[in-house]
Amino acid sequence: MVWRMSDTFDIHLQELRRGTVVLACLQLLRAPGYGYGLLEDLARHGFVTDANTLYPLLRRLEKQGFLTSEWNTDEARPRKFYRSSAAGEQLADTLTSEWRALTGAIASLTADAPTNEES
Amino acid sequence: MNTELTERYLRAAIAGLPAATQDDVRTELTALIMDATEARIDQGEEPPAAERAVLTELGDPAILAAEYADRPLHLIGPRYFLVWRRLLKLLLWIVPAVAVVGVAISQALVDAPLGTLIGSPSAWASAPPSTWPSG
Numbered sequence: 608m609v610w611r612m613s614d615t616f617d618i619h620l621q622e623l624r625r626g627t628v629v630l631a632c633l634q635l636l637r638a639p640g641y642g643y644g645l646l647e648d649l650a651r652h653g654f655v656t657d658a659n660t661l662y663p664l665l666r667r668l669e670k671q672g673f674l675t676s677e678w679n680t681d682e683a684r685p686r687k688f689y690r691s692s693a694a695g696e697q698l699a700d701t702l703t704s705e706w707r708a709l710t711g712a713i714a715s716l717t718a719d720a721p722t723n724e725e726s
Numbered sequence: 727m728n729t730e731l732t733e734r735y736l737r738a739a740i741a742g743l744p745a746a747t748q749d750d751v752r753t754e755l756t757a758l759i760m761d762a763t764e765a766r767i768d769q770g771e772e773p774p775a776a777e778r779a780v781l782t783e784l785g786d787p788a789i790l791a792a793e794y795a796d797r798p799l800h801l802i803g804p805r806y807f808l809v810w811r812r813l814l815k816l817l818l819w820i821v822p823a824v825a826v827v828g829v830a831i832s833q834a835l836v837d838a839p840l841g842t843l844i845g846s847p848s849a850w851a852s853a854p855p856s857t858w859p860s861g
Contacts, residue, residue, distance in 0.1 A: 642754070643761045659785045662758065663793035666751075678753075686761075687754045 628656050630706065632665065633699035636674060639690040665689050673698055731777060732759055738787035742795050751794055759784070 631654045635645060642662055649656055668674045673695035679686045691699065728736070736755055740748040759780055766776035784790065792799050802810050 643758050657785075658758070658762070658783060659790050659793070662755070663790065666794060667796070684757050684760060685753055686757045687750075 624655065626702075627706075628654055628661070628664070629668070630699060630702040632661075632668065633673060633691050633695050633702070636689050636691045637696060637699070639677070639688045641679070641686050641688050645689075668695070728756065729777060731781065732756070735759075735781050735784075735787050739790045739794070741788070741791050742797070743791065747794075 628649070631649055631652065632645065635648055635652075640648070642658075642665060645665075646656070646658055646661055649661070665674060669676050669689065673692055674689045675692045676687050676689050679688050736752050736759075739755060740751050743751060759777075762780040762783075763773070763776045766779060767773055771779070789799070791797075
């Protein structure tokens, strides 16, 4: 396997994005949502994720108590709908404030960053 | 009704999960696969090709099963890897050393050349009792 510069970039990009999908799910699921629809909503908002990452993630978040689930039997095909629990909404708020703090911190870095002329 | 391909996929994806969870995951995944397949059919794909594309996109069902079961996909994780490696290196010279000592001891007892001892099973069977050290 040839190691290209873009591969290392991809890894770091993936690391940066990893936590944001959890926050995005918790926010989007303040209203009840269905896995497949959620995948499209996330993509529309710019959160890149695969089905095989998202579906187990939703289960894990439910197991941790941040989501509740309900079977929708309106149609012949039962579908599992998820929704953020109270704890989930609290976590979403906490993660969002942390995100804002980090955004400010990074902005301050680029503001103070030494330019080439100063070195 | 699920096709055979989807059935096989589902069975692989729920493998290893506790029984109650299996039914739950199976029902959930069935709906997700069906909906994704129908969306592709609506966009003009042939049903078998659409189904195949959806399942390929979902990926290796064994990996999915591991994710659902929260099973780590490695044997020795980073936490114990160095300990395991040190132990392995240690054993890599202790075990042969013990084996050599063991063979040397049995050689001394039977008083036969080392080569024949290791080489012929009959050396063990036919070692004459008189060669055993007395006393």
